[in-house]
Amino acid sequence: MGAVDLVYNLSRRLTDRRQDAEDLVQDTFLQAFRAWTDHRRPKRVKPWLATICLNLARSRYRSRARRPSEVPFEEWMVERRSGADPESRAVQEIEREQLYRAIRELPEEQRVAITLVDLSGFSTYKAAEAMGTPRGTVLSRLHRGRRALARLLGDRIEEVSR
Amino acid sequence: MMRWMRRGFRRRPHDPERNAAEYVSGELSRRATRWFEAHLLHCEDCWREVLLGRLGRRMAEEAREQASASLRDRVRAAVQFTSEGGPAGPSAPIGP
Numbered sequence: 001m002g003a004v005d006l007v008y009n010l011s012r013r014l015t016d017r018r019q020d021a022e023d024l025v026q027d028t029f030l031q032a033f034r035a036w037t038d039h040r041r042p043k044r045v046k047p048w049l050a051t052i053c054l055n056l057a058r059s060r061y062r063s064r065a066r067r068p069s070e071v072p073f074e075e076w077m078v079e080r081r082s083g084a085d086p087e088s089r090a091v092q093e094i095e096r097e098q099l100y101r102a103i104r105e106l107p108e109e110q111r112v113a114i115t116l117v118d119l120s121g122f123s124t125y126k127a128a129e130a131m132g133t134p135r136g137t138v139l140s141r142l143h144r145g146r147r148a149l150a151r152l153l154g155d156r157i158e159e160v161s162r
Numbered sequence: 163m164m165r166w167m168r169r170g171f172r173r174r175p176h177d178p179e180r181n182a183a184e185y186v187s188g189e190l191s192r193r194a195t196r197w198f199e200a201h202l203l204h205c206e207d208c209w210r211e212v213l214l215g216r217l218g219r220r221m222a223e224e225a226r227e228q229a230s231a232s233l234r235d236r237v238r239a240a241v242q243f244t245s246e247g248g249p250a251g252p253s254a255p256i257g258p
Contacts, residue, residue, distance in 0.1 A: 005227075007229075009226060030240055146218025147214040
């Protein structure tokens with residue numbers, strides 16, 4: 001996964017709206033660029049970018065993330081227009097919508113651990129470096145997040161199929 | 163893997179969450195994996211955690227998204243603007 005995709009996926013899990021996620025991606029790269037030109041250069045770029053993104057999200061976007069989520073009308077329309085036939089698109093939308101909602105319902109630290117390890121392909125060692133926590137803590141958050149996600153989605157699949 | 167490491171793995175307290183997390187993430191050594199897979203055959207707690215962990219991981223992987231081309235362009239343009247002395251950049255003039 002490339003650096004922009006990594007930061008984008010992390011940003012999407014840390015913010016409610018796509019627009020906020022894109023702003024966070026841009027801010028992350030600008031801050032990284034400034035640090036880079038100030039000769040604050042990391043040994044490993046991806047965990048460093050992830051740390052910048054996490055810190056920015058915590059400081060700048062936390063208050064916004066508490067607001068009820070709203071999807072801009074244009075984004076809503078674009079998402080519904082794209083895709084194949086209406087039936088499979090509807091199924092995909094339900095599944096994706098459930099998936100995103102289930103991830104959003106996880107506590108932030110579990111969401112971040114899952115995003116870094118399962119979505120971005122970090123080892124738990126690198127994720128621990130990016131999150132600034134011991135690896136054992138990352139393993140625990142990761143597993144609890146996976147388990148919660150499996151249960152949440154399992155319950156919803158049962159509800160839908162009843 | 164060294165023998166002491168295998169013993170170290172065996173000596174660990176029985177921790178289904180941690181073992182399942184490492185196993186599902188593919189972070190156990192080959193020998194530790196073999197040991198854990200043998201352990202799974204008779205440990206219901208670890209087996210249940212592994213099943214949930216696998217399902218959760220698969221679900222999480224499904225949520226992966228690609229940044230759009232327009233976002234990549236936007237980031238590139240912002241960094242370029244900053245590097246050329248734009249207002250947010252490190253070389254931005256301090257005063258008027």
